[in-house]
Amino acid sequence: MDFNDSPEEARYRTKVAAWLAAHAPRFEAGPDIKPNSAAWVRLSKAWQKVKAEAGYAGITWPRELGGQGGSMLDGVIFQQEEQRYRVPNVLFQVGMGMCLPTVIAYASREQTQRFVGPALRGEEVWCQLFSEPAAGSDLAGIRTRAVRDGDEWIVNGQKVWTSYAQYSDFAIVLTRTEPSVPKHAGLTMFWLDMRSPGVEVRPIRTLAGDEDFNEVFLSDVRIPDSQRLGAVNAGWKVALTTLMHERLAIGKPPEHAGIEQIIALAKSIRTESGGMLLDAADVRDSIARYYVNDAGLDFLRMRAQTALSKGLPPGPEASIGKLVMAKTRQDLAAFALDLLESGAIIEDDDRSVLSTLQQTYFWAPGLRIAGGTDEILRNIVAERVLGLPADYRPDKDVPFNQQ
Amino acid sequence: MNFQFSNEQEALREQLQRLLKDGPARCRAVMAAGDSHDRALWKSCVELGLTAAAIPEADGGLGLGVMELCVIAEEVGRALAPVPIASSALYATEIIRRHGGEAAALWLPRLAAGEAIATVALTEGTGSWDAVPSAVVVDGKLSGSKLPVSDPHADVAIVSARSEEDGRGYGLWLAPLDHRSVVRRSVVAVDRIRRHAVVEFAATPVVRIGKQGEGANLVDGMMDSAAILTAFEQLGGAEAALLMARDYALQRKAFGKPIGANQAVKHKLADMYARIELARGHCYYGAWALDVGSAELPRAAAGARLAATDAFVFAAEEAIQLHGGIGFTWESDCSLYLRRSRLLAQMVGSRRRWTSRLVNALVAV
Ligand SMILES: Cc1cc2nc3c(=O)[nH]c(=O)nc-3n(C[C@H](O)[C@H](O)[C@H](O)COP(=O)(O)OP(=O)(O)OC[C@H]3O[C@@H](n4cnc5c(N)ncnc54)[C@H](O)[C@@H]3O)c2cc1C
Numbered sequence: 001m002d003f004n005d006s007p008e009e010a011r012y013r014t015k016v017a018a019w020l021a022a023h024a025p026r027f028e029a030g031p032d033i034k035p036n037s038a039a040w041v042r043l044s045k046a047w048q049k050v051k052a053e054a055g056y057a058g059i060t061w062p063r064e065l066g067g068q069g070g071s072m073l074d075g076v077i078f079q080q081e082e083q084r085y086r087v088p089n090v091l092f093q094v095g096m097g098m099c100l101p102t103v104i105a106y107a108s109r110e111q112t113q114r115f116v117g118p119a120l121r122g123e124e125v126w127c128q129l130f131s132e133p134a135a136g137s138d139l140a141g142i143r144t145r146a147v148r149d150g151d152e153w154i155v156n157g158q159k160v161w162t163s164y165a166q167y168s169d170f171a172i173v174l175t176r177t178e179p180s181v182p183k184h185a186g187l188t189m190f191w192l193d194m195r196s197p198g199v200e201v202r203p204i205r206t207l208a209g210d211e212d213f214n215e216v217f218l219s220d221v222r223i224p225d226s227q228r229l230g231a232v233n234a235g236w237k238v239a240l241t242t243l244m245h246e247r248l249a250i251g252k253p254p255e256h257a258g259i260e261q262i263i264a265l266a267k268s269i270r271t272e273s274g275g276m277l278l279d280a281a282d283v284r285d286s287i288a289r290y291y292v293n294d295a296g297l298d299f300l301r302m303r304a305q306t307a308l309s310k311g312l313p314p315g316p317e318a319s320i321g322k323l324v325m326a327k328t329r330q331d332l333a334a335f336a337l338d339l340l341e342s343g344a345i346i347e348d349d350d351r352s353v354l355s356t357l358q359q360t361y362f363w364a365p366g367l368r369i370a371g372g373t374d375e376i377l378r379n380i381v382a383e384r385v386l387g388l389p390a391d392y393r394p395d396k397d398v399p400f401n402q403q
Numbered sequence: 404m405n406f407q408f409s410n411e412q413e414a415l416r417e418q419l420q421r422l423l424k425d426g427p428a429r430c431r432a433v434m435a436a437g438d439s440h441d442r443a444l445w446k447s448c449v450e451l452g453l454t455a456a457a458i459p460e461a462d463g464g465l466g467l468g469v470m471e472l473c474v475i476a477e478e479v480g481r482a483l484a485p486v487p488i489a490s491s492a493l494y495a496t497e498i499i500r501r502h503g504g505e506a507a508a509l510w511l512p513r514l515a516a517g518e519a520i521a522t523v524a525l526t527e528g529t530g531s532w533d534a535v536p537s538a539v540v541v542d543g544k545l546s547g548s549k550l551p552v553s554d555p556h557a558d559v560a561i562v563s564a565r566s567e568e569d570g571r572g573y574g575l576w577l578a579p580l581d582h583r584s585v586v587r588r589s590v591v592a593v594d595r596i597r598r599h600a601v602v603e604f605a606a607t608p609v610v611r612i613g614k615q616g617e618g619a620n621l622v623d624g625m626m627d628s629a630a631i632l633t634a635f636e637q638l639g640g641a642e643a644a645l646l647m648a649r650d651y652a653l654q655r656k657a658f659g660k661p662i663g664a665n666q667a668v669k670h671k672l673a674d675m676y677a678r679i680e681l682a683r684g685h686c687y688y689g690a691w692a693l694d695v696g697s698a699e700l701p702r703a704a705a706g707a708r709l710a711a712t713d714a715f716v717f718a719a720e721e722a723i724q725l726h727g728g729i730g731f732t733w734e735s736d737c738s739l740y741l742r743r744s745r746l747l748a749q750m751v752g753s754r755r756r757w758t759s760r761l762v763n764a765l766v767a768v
């Protein structure tokens with residue numbers, strides 16, 4: 001076991017850290033730049049462009065596609081170092097983490113060549129049109145219809161909770177092409193130009209107050225058959241490719257509070273008797289518990305990193321990462337806000353510690369839902385890792401249009 | 404970055420799993436016979452080199468390292484192996500190896516060969532690991548009482564006691580337990596498999612381990628190492644409890660289906676798994692820190708101790724819940740794991756002690 005970087009890893013880390021130190025500070029989002037604002041989008045695109053020019057975008061993607069041909073480990077090291085700065089990079093997470101890998105796996109060579117470059121340079125934003133009002137966890141229950149018309153498909157339906165759709169140039173969209181078979185068997189995936197006639201995007205305000213996600217109405221949208229990803233009615237398999245990448249893409253949101261902030265806070269606050277809050281037994285107990293989870297997540301990532309460095313996929317333990325991360329953020333932020341008593345009530349206070357804590361706390365419910373809810377993730381661990389029986393699903397083998 | 408055991412270490416694990424495979428059944432046999440440990444299994448453990456693993460080759464050992472001890476601890480914990488590996492090879496031998504001086508040359512070869520068994524006798528009436536002992540050494544003779552002492556049938560124990568030369572501190576000493584001045588009174592412990600006793604010394608000849616007045620420091624250091632090795636033991640136990648509960652959930656039927664088809668059951672098992680995997684990461688970090696003598700050792704030890712204690716206690720408690728009535732019986736293996744999880748949670752310092760050490764270490768950075 002070796003906790004330190006190998007000489008090769010250390011060299012790459014040093015190089016990356018030096019580059020980031022020289023460039024990242026200029027792209028850090030200050031308190032005036034609210035997440036999902038227009039200014040934030042501009043900053044996100046600018047940062048992505050700088051990264052691409054320096055060879056730090058698409059680190060793990062093959063060279064012939066415009067990537068850097070680096071190892072998964074290089075990608076992880078860059079991510080770790082980048083996380084030290086409050087640079088905005090989540091705008092491209094859906095595209096780079098999920099949509100593009102799906103496009104690369106299923107689109108034609110020319111199409112792939114067309115999309116990878118602009119995505120890497122932050123010129124084009126992608127979104128994922130999967131969830132619908134009636135289908136989230138049970139994604140295969142989507143109703144958006146695609147009906148064939150010669151060389152085209154005519155698409156009608158409504159998508160919802162689509163992150164960054166309002167800023168997106170392209171999307172991958174899951175549709176129902178065959179309603180007379182069981183739900184998983186009648187789906188087809190396409191890529192879509194978000195400027196196509198009939199696409200209407202309406203931002204939805206999140207609980208946290210920002211406009212992260214949207215509802216997207218698709219009315220008689222024409223999609224050429226050449227934009228199909230995978231075979232007709234094989235969309236479920238394609239969606240699984242996307243979702244597999246989703247699990248790997250989710251890390252700790254860089255702008256959220258961690259154990260260091262809590263310790264700093266507990267040091268800075270005095271108790272009634274004049275001592276440091278940090279010396280109170282209950283405060284110490286909570287800090288220890290959050291440290292166990294927080295550092296435990298780092299160790300999970302290191303185990304995944306070890307597997308990747310040996311050319312192996314991450315082990316099954318990687319599947320608990322998002323589950324633990326989201327709830328830990330929620331509890332940790334609630335605890336820290338409590339330490340501040342009435343001082344934590346005011347929200348437009350620009351003390352960055354307070355706003356970070358509030359931001360963490362009010363985003364945590366979303367993290368516990370997005371990308372698989374806590375309950376769905378526990379099911380996945382129970383079924384795929386521990387081998388327990390699948391839930392009873394009465395609709396599994398029934399044709400979709402007879403449900 | 405390499406956050407995994409090596410292939411050789413994994414091969415050792417496989418050998419151990421084969422050797423220890425019916426741990427709980429062996430435990431019951433030992434308890435029924437009223438024996439101190441499973442002698443046949445102990446002999447096999449010695450043959451496999453478990454007692455010699457971390458002892459230098461010059462002292463008759465195999466000269467392996469901390470990593471091997473961690474693998475041993477995990478597998479012993481998984482199987483509840485009724486042999487004094489933890490007390491002797493993981494705790495006492497480690498102190499003698501690091502600080503034994505002349506005593507090391509005498510005892511390590513015998514410990515390596517499995518001819519002698521060692522244990523630690525560091526706590527007294529209050530059960531605290533940080534209290535100054537009341538046992539005293541005068542003219543090389545130890546008097547006082549130690550409790551509870553694990554595996555008291557050992558030949559030799561590391562004992563904490565004050566003497567004139569220790570000033571306001573105390574020292575560590577090596578005491579023969581088979582000397583006629585020693586009385587060992589068995590006590591019934593929460594864990595019936597690992598024997599415990601009150602050990603009384605009345606002018607027992609002892610030799611010093613480490614320097615004068617250094618006892619607290621040595622115990623402190625030993626605690627970090629013991630916490631990490633115990634965490635591996637807890638990790639193994641937790642995983643065994645999880646798999647036992649998982650297997651039962653697949654096999655037991657209620658309302659026309661396996662109980663494991665219910666989400667309340669599935670999600671509980673998933674939560675056990677999550678805690679265990681978080682604890683495993685902390686254990687690995689601890690193993691590394693101990694192995695290289697990292698400055699991060701205090702933090703790593705405390706993190707491993709807290710994470711593994713919580714994981715094992717949670718897994719053992721909830722395994723019983725998932726078994727229903729049968730889980731609450733003396734005969735069920737659930738009882739062995741719950742009792743072991745309690746023993747290990749009480750040994751080597753409380754949650755409060757390790758919480759305090761952890762936060763001190765975090766704040767110091
Ligand atoms: C911040 C955010 C961003 C998102 N971004 C995107 C995006 O970019 N693209 C996209 O397509 N989607 C996106 N989503 C949607 C997300 O994938 C869904 O919200 C999620 O899968 C849950 O689906 P749902 O909202 O329909 O809730 P439901 O599936 O209706 O779940 C409601 C409750 O029922 C529980 N539940 C459901 N099924 C089960 C079961 N079998 N067992 C136990 N409990 C169950 C859930 O756990 C939950 O607690 C986003 C969501 C959020 C919050």
